[in-house]
Amino acid sequence: MHTFPDDVVTAVLRHMNDDHNDDSLVIVRANGAPDASRARMTRIDGEAGTWVVTTPKGERELRVAWSTPITKRAEIRREIVLLHEEALIS
Template sequence: MTHQFDSSVITAVLAHMNDDHTDDNLVIAHAFGAPDATAVEMTGFDGDGSDWSVQTPDGVRELRIAWPDGPIDERPAVRQQVVALYVAACKTMGVKPRRAEGSGPSH
């Protein structure tokens, strides 16, 4: 069964990602299924992956991305997996991460 995080954890992570990491969100979406995204907002997550609302020239759509290292069930793993998504996205897109590898988006 997929782990469900406490709503306070979800709210905090979403606020942080959508307020402080809009450029990182775009890189993640571009690399993992929405190369035409013009704006991206993280809308949720659970133990299996993350959910994103993606604005494209054709409209808004949802994007689900599995965690790179598989299912998680602890709060510290959320940060680790978002960082892993960002680093993998940068590698896929051929861009240098804004920060040293492993210290990407924080929560």
């Protein structure tokens, strides 16, 4: 599994959690946490993104796979956008 440098992970997580919290909620609701009221992205790697979701039953971790394994920073954005677009039509 590919891992990204810590500075890349930190920047992506900060951006997602500060600027795209609503988008994260859309993604997690369509990918296994339909009753989520909050979502916070906590990890990324070459295979998936991971969020901590808050549901009526409490917090839990949800890992959502990318459409294909990735190795470049620019591919992270592409995959998150794709997850969001797919979530909107599901």
